[in-house]
Every structure is written in structure tokens, then in C-alpha cells.
Amino acid sequence: MKKINLIAMLSLFAASCSTKSNEFQAEKEKNVLAVSDIHYNPFSLCDAEKADNKLSTSESKCNALMKELNSAEVKDWDKVFAKYLTSEKVSSLNSNTNYGLYQKFLTQLETVAKSENIDFVVVLGDFLTHGFHQKLNDYAKLTQQNEVESFIKKTFEYISITVNAKLPKDVEVFPVIGNNDSYKANYNFDNPKNSNFYKDLSVIWGSNAKQLTKSKTFVTEGGYYTINLADKKLSIVALNTNMLSNKAQSVDGSDIDSSAKNQLNWFSDLFKAAEKTNSDENKDNKDEFRIPKENKVLVISHIPNGIDGYASSVAKDGSAVPFWKSEVHSNSYLNILKTNSQRISGILVGHTHHDGFQMIDASKSLSSSSVPSLTSLRNNPGFKVFKLNKENTLIDSKVHSYDLNEQKWEENPKSFSELHTSAGHLTHGYEILLSAWSKDTNQADEHYLKRLVLNADHKTLVQKWKHYFCAAGNGMTIKDFNDCYKKVTEKN
DSSP states (O other): OHHHHHHHHHHHHHHHHHHHHHHHHHHSOEEEEEEBOOOBOTTHHHHHHHHTTOTTSTTOOHHHHHHHHHHSOGGGHHHHHHHHHTTOOOOOTTSOBOHHHHHHHHHHHHHHHHHTTOOEEEEOSOOBOTTHHHHIIIIIOOOSHHHHHHHHHHHHHHHHHHHHHTSOTTOEEEEOOOTTOOSSOTTBOOOTTTOOHHHHHHHHHHTTOGGGGSTTTEETTTTEEEEEEGGGTEEEEEOOGGGGBTTOBOTTOOOHHHHHHHHHHHHHHHHHHHHHTTSGGGTTOOOTTOOOTTOEEEEEOSSOSSBOHHHHHTSTTOOOOBSBSOHHHHHHHHHHHHHTGGGEEEEEEOSSSSOEEEEEEGGGTEEEEEOOBSSOSSSOOEEEEEEEOTTSOEEEEEEEEEETTTTEEOSSOOBHHHHTOOOSSHHHHHHHHHHHHHTOTTSOOHHHHHHHTTTSOOHHHHTTHHHHHHHHHSOSSHHHHHHHHHHHHHTO
């Protein structure tokens, strides 16, 4: 009898410790490492030979590299790359991520993951190099669609395997799809009726995030998903914004508009379901799309909502160029965020290749934070670490950048609060910056612009300052941007 009681007491003690451990996890600050726009280029050797007019000569090694990559198992890709690219220099400014730069990133990823106690990683899309499909056709000479898909799948697997190998075992990786990520074409929404692209990604990404292997977590009809991090009182909603882009297409005949509506309805329903999670009528419902009512929600995607400041600055009349095609879809998305603003932990996006932010609704503490690209496009390569407080709200961020001129990572990078302002909340920090800028919109904040491109040459952005200002903080609609731009230009 005494033995039974002792066992019972030990069981209760263990359960109590487990509960306290989970509560501790939820209550501590968290660090999230975000990387975007990797644009890994397995064809960098071929590109270099093409530029030097060596592709058709006896000196060319491009054809041999492509054949070996195509025939090798993905676990052996590193050996193949090392064989041909050991002496390859790091990518130059305005070029895609080559093997040299990717290795620098992996080394720094391992260092930062340990030194900054990273809790989990998000990859905000665009795994594939710009022009991937054309390069694959030009260099690998693959003619069958199944061969093309196999090579693309291997590239995703290679990135997944190599990133995962540099992280502690308990650190999961949650990716999203970017506009270059497709079996078919850039900005393509692959037709789920004809393509296994989304199913393949759920398996590949599931190796780094076990929950993605569960059938109801990943929506294979659209390439989006939700994850509940129960021990952290946090949920992640990963959207596929390809179908929402102003450049969206489907070369394989998918109904883009219907798919976009379905995704936004799904996004909205997540919050509605959360309200019923603990009710009697749903306590036995095992629908894995439900978000626990007590969880905050971190929204991640590739293409932001709102106005593209850079594209607007180079438009003929300087008027607003929206990131998304449909104003109806944009308004639906914004309404979901505003209706559930108290549940939103933060919004992380990629695509622009720059650091930065967009104010969505300051009164509701809603903003989106941009993550700079690993590849170089008017910027030095880099990635970003975000800090969440005990309530799972974004409170600070820090960019780790690689200086292409000095060929080294920035030492002891400063956080947003150290560089700009400490407000205890990222959105409030953005609000303080916008307020300061609005006092004199003719005076560009060069300190901010320099950080926007990770200490690369920012001078060309100074002339575009008004576009960046209006895109960052005066509403998310075309009218908001145009009204702002008209107002700030009339001040001259």
C-alpha cells in the first residue's frame, strides 16, 4: 500500500514539474531567428562560365556539375559542390546566393543559434535563385517535367538538410513559400490538382518541424499551415501570398481567386475556432486547425500587404504600386488582423530584400516587420533575430549582416532599440520613428536608410525617401499612399 502511494506521489510530482516547465517556457522571453530570400544558386559556376564565354569550351565544368547534381542523392550534394566550388568567392553585390556565401551563412547561423538562445527559426520564402527555371533549362538540359521537379525538390531538400544540421536538435524551422518557389514558374500558384509541390514541401519541411507531417496542419491545396507551440502559448500562421500577389499567375490552370478566398477564409476561421476551443461542444473535436484561445499568433508570409515603396518610386508618375492584386483580398486580410489585433504577436514578411517595417494600425499596435535577404539586391546579405516578451509580443530585433566589401559578419550588431528608440514594443518604436519623420519629410533619415540596406550604399534611396516614408506609415491602401505622397510633395 505504501509502495502504491509512493508511486502515486512521484507521478503527481512529475506531472507538477512538467506543468511548471511548460508554464516557464510560456512565460520566458523568446528569440526567433528569421531568414528570407535565400535565393540559393546551384548554377553559380555555370553563370560564371557563361559570363567568361567558357560554357562551350573544353575548360567548362558546368555540364559535369549539373550531371553529378542530377544523379547524386541530395545527401551527397555538399560533396559535389565542394568538389567544384571550394575556391568560389562569396557572391558579389546584386547577385544571388552562391555556395561560398551560403557556407558563410550556415556557419553564422550555427553561431547565432547558440549564442542568442534561439527558440525557433522562420524562413520567409524564396529559397530558389532568381531565374531558376530558365537556368535549369539552359544548363542542366532537363526536358521532362518530372526531371525538372526532381531537381527543384532536391534543392529544397538540400537547403532544409543543411540549415537543420546547424541548429540545436530542439530548434524547429517554419518556412513559407516565396514567389520564386514553384515547380513551374516565378509568381506561379501551382495547381494542387496537377502538382505535388505543396505535398512535397510538407514532407521536406516536416523533417525540421514535426507538426507539419500531421495531415490537418498543412493545407496541401494551397501551401499554407498553422502550428501550435503549446509549451510557448504561441501559434504560427504561415500564409502563401503567391496567390495574392499583383503578379500572381498559374501556368497550370489553377483558380487563383478562389484559392485566395479560401486561404483568407481559413485564416479568419482560425480565430473563430479558437473562441470555441474550450467549449463543451468542441472539447472532443480533434481538428488540428484550432488555435488555443490563450495563444498569441505570429503571422509569417513572403510578400507583404500594402504598398511597395521601391516599385512606386520608379513608377512613371510615382503613384502607388500595391504588393497584392485584389483590394478586396487586401481589405479582408486587414480586417482579420484588426478584428483580432489583441491576439496578434507580430507579422514577419520578406520579399523586399531590405530591413524595414509597415505600420498597419498604430491604434491597435499592428505593424509588419520586414526581414532582409540573404542574397544581395542593393543590400549586404543578412538575417534578423526578433525578441518576444513573456506575453509573446515583439519587443525588439537585431540584424546580422555580412559586409561584402570587408568579407566578414558585423561584430556585435546593435538592436533596433539601441539604434533608433527603445519603446518596449516594436510597433511603438516604429510609431516614434514615423512621428519624427513627419516633422520634416524633406529630410531623409539616412541613418535609417543605411540600416535598411544593411550598411550598403544607400545614397540612391535618399531620392526615394518620400516613397519609403509613405509606404511605411500612412495606411496600407493605394489611396492612403497617394494622399500621403501628394501631401509631402506639396510641402516643397
